[in-house]
Each structure stands twice: as structure tokens, then as C-alpha cells.
Amino acid sequence: xxxxxxxxxxxxxxxxxxxxxxxxxxxxxxxxxxxxxxxxxxxxxxxxxxxxxxxxxxxxxxxxxxxxxxxxxxxxxxxxxxxxxxxxxxxxxxxxxxxxxxxxxxxxxxxxxxxxxxxxxxxxxxxxxxxxxxxxxxxxxxxxxxxxxxx
Amino acid sequence: xxxxxxxxxxxxxxxxxxxxxxxxxxxxxxxxxxxxxxxxxxxxxxxxxxxxxxxxxxxxxxxxxxxxxxxxxxxxxxxxxxxxxxxxxxxxxxxxxxxxxxxxxxxxxxxxxxxxxxxxxxxxxxxxxxxxxxxxxxxxxxxxxxxxxxx
DNA sequence: CTGATTGCAAACCGTTTGCATATCA
DNA sequence: TGATATGCAAACGGTTTGCAATCAG
Numbered sequence: 001x002x003x004x005x006x007x008x009x010x011x012x013x014x015x016x017x018x019x020x021x022x023x024x025x026x027x028x029x030x031x032x033x034x035x036x037x038x039x040x041x042x043x044x045x046x047x048x049x050x051x052x053x054x055x056x057x058x059x060x061x062x063x064x065x066x067x068x069x070x071x072x073x074x075x076x077x078x079x080x081x082x083x084x085x086x087x088x089x090x091x092x093x094x095x096x097x098x099x100x101x102x103x104x105x106x107x108x109x110x111x112x113x114x115x116x117x118x119x120x121x122x123x124x125x126x127x128x129x130x131x132x133x134x135x136x137x138x139x140x141x142x143x144x145x146x147x148x149x150x151x
Numbered sequence: 152x153x154x155x156x157x158x159x160x161x162x163x164x165x166x167x168x169x170x171x172x173x174x175x176x177x178x179x180x181x182x183x184x185x186x187x188x189x190x191x192x193x194x195x196x197x198x199x200x201x202x203x204x205x206x207x208x209x210x211x212x213x214x215x216x217x218x219x220x221x222x223x224x225x226x227x228x229x230x231x232x233x234x235x236x237x238x239x240x241x242x243x244x245x246x247x248x249x250x251x252x253x254x255x256x257x258x259x260x261x262x263x264x265x266x267x268x269x270x271x272x273x274x275x276x277x278x279x280x281x282x283x284x285x286x287x288x289x290x291x292x293x294x295x296x297x298x299x300x301x302x
Numbered sequence: 303c304t305g306a307t308t309g310c311a312a313a314c315c316g317t318t319t320g321c322a323t324a325t326c327a
Numbered sequence: 328t329g330a331t332a333t334g335c336a337a338a339c340g341g342t343t344t345g346c347a348a349t350c351a352g
Contacts, residue, residue, distance in 0.1 A: 025326050061334040102280055118272050122291055125264055129253055130296035138289040145281035176351050212309040
């Protein structure tokens with residue numbers, strides 16, 4: 001469902017602007033992919049999104065979905081994550097709204113969280129090693145409460 | 152160079168024990184791979200290790216290196232990391248010695264660090280979401296001091 | 303001896319690309 | 328109309344596996 005402060009239409013509009021800015025073209029396929037990407041929620045693989053778009057756009061090719069997601073990343077509207085060794089995940093990118101992930105190793109549920117204190121400490125670590133930080137990733141793996149009950 | 156508290160021979164010995172425990176067999180190839188893995192230092196890809204072992208063991212196959220590293224992971228003597236979308240990295244695994252990584256996006260240099268305070272805060276986050284934590288990863292990406300000077 | 307291991311080559315599988323055709327601007 | 332985008336199918340590249348030959352125990 002995207003997030004609480006943006007609607008699908010706003011998101012698509014942002015995409016359209018970014019596309020025009022680059023002298024690229026708007027196509028039905030691109031809009032369909034972008035729309036579904038936003039509606040689907042935060043984390044999605046190319047394959048999953050391809051399956052979803054296929055339902056309403058039976059002609060679409062996998063490569064188009066792949067290339068549109070790549071374009072979204074270039075436009076800073078999406079970002080990638082690699083939670084396992086195989087597939088890459090795409091999610092919304094929102095400036096000034098960095099978050100990290102709690103991942104259930106049983107059901108693959110992904111919960112997002114923010115923690116300013118940790119971010120601050122990360123900066124300290126980087127400073128101590130003379131690094132100029134550009135980005136970071138933090139993933140906590142464990143068993144969620146639902147899965148704890150099951151076993 | 153492995154680490155300060157273990158020698159190559161001790162490491163190989165630990166591997167031999169683990170192998171016997173499992174009713175598996177010790178071969179020259181396995182020992183050569185394990186030795187080089189330890190001597191090489193912390194982070195290494197299958198391909199890189201294959202190249203290294205090849206020099207002293209021209210007959211060895213890529214698959215053997217791959218399978219030996221996998222075996223090391225099963226024996227809790229190595230662990231994997233995925234710093235980029237392509238290759239998997241292997242490094243020593245040492246119980247009770249968790250560390251995280253600072254990675255230079257220019258020269259790919261990897262610096263390890265530990266930070267108890269952050270670890271503690273991570274536990275807090277997990278608790279707050281009713282997660283039982285099993286592991287985590289934290290990677291800070293930036294430009295190291297050497298590369299800052301260059302540009 | 304005999305079952306585990308090796309080395310080779312091929313299969314796998316997600317990702318990426320070349321290209322002829324279709325489409326947007 | 329002309330450059331961009333699409334869909335297909337094939338290439339890529341790291342990983343994994345089947346299999347006959349080899350070897351450790």
C-alpha cells in the first residue's frame with residue numbers, strides 16, 4: 001500500500017516528471033509497472049512484480065519490468081536490497097527516511113525500523129576509521145513472534 | 152594471516168577433527184584449500200581462493216574449492232558474506248567474536264569493527280518487536296581515507 | 303575393497319543484453 | 328519521422344550438480 005503520505009497517483013506523477021526530465025518516454029508498460037510497484041507495498045522481486053503486472057498486461061515482458069525497476073532506481077524512486085544470496089528485492093526509496101530491516105528466518109516476514117541512536121553510533125565508527133559514509137545496511141535476522149508460537 | 156590467536160596448523164587441526172567427527176575423509180585437496188583459506192586472511196571469494204590454490208596444486212578443480220568452503224561453513228569454521236550483488240565472500244568464523252564491516256566503495260577495502268553498544272541496541276530493537284535474534288549483519292559503505300586523498 | 307571425493311563439463315537460475323519490431327513524442 | 332522502448336530469445340556469470348574415475352580408510 002505504498003506509505004501513509006503518498007498516493008499511487010502522486011508516485012506515478014513523480015515518475016513521469018523524472019522520465020520527462022531525462023528525455024525518456026512514457027509508455028503504458030512503464031506506468032503499469034510503476035503503479036503496481038507502488039501498490040504492491042515495500043519489498044518485491046522482479047519476478048513477483050512481473051507476475052503481478054502480467055495479470056493486467058498479458059503482453060508485458062520480463063525485461064520491461066526489469067528495466068523499469070532499474071529506471072526507478074536511477075530516478076531515486078526505488079532502491080534495491082539483497083536479503084538472500086539469490087534474488088534482489090526492490091523497495092520504495094524515500095529521501096531522509098532511512099530504515100533498516102528485521103527479517104524472520106522462518107516466514108521471511110520483513111519489518112522495517114528506524115533507530116537514530118544506532119545511526120549516530122555508526123557515524124562515530126565511520127569517523128573513527130576516517131571513512132566518509134555514503135550509506136549503510138543493517139539487517140537483524142531472527143524468529144518473529146508468530147513463528148515462535150508455531151514451534 | 153588468519154588472526155592473532157590461532158595458527159594455520161591449529162586451524163587445519165580443527166578442520167581435521169570436524170571432518171573425522173562427520174565420518175568424512177581428509178584429502179590433500181581439502182587440506183590445501185583450508186590451509187590457503189586461513190593463510191589468505193579474512194575475506195575471499197571462491198574464485199580468488201581457487202586461483203591461489205591452483206599455484207601449488209595445479210590439478211585442483213573449482214568445484215573442490217567450492218565444496219571445501221561449503222564444508223568449512225558446515226563445520227562452523229567459516230561464514231559467508233555478500234558484499235555485492237555478484238560474488239559471495241567467505242571469511243573465518245569465530246564463535247563469540249562477532250564483528251561488522253566498513254567497506255570502501257572506491258577500492259573495496261574491508262575493515263572489521265566491533266561495537267558492543269550497537270549490538271546492545273540491536274537486541275533492544277529485536278525485543279521491542281518480539282523477535283528472537285539469531286544473527287545480524289551491518290555494513291557501512293563509504294570512502295576510506297586513502298581514497299579521499301586520491302580524489 | 304568400497305564408499306567418499308575429485309575434476310570435468312554441463313545444468314541451473316537470476317540477471318542482462320542484442321535485435322527486429324512497435325511505439326511515443 | 329526518427330529515436331526510444333518493447334518483447335523475445337539468447338548470452339552471461341556465479342553457483343551447483345551428475346557422473347565416471349580416483350583415492351582414503
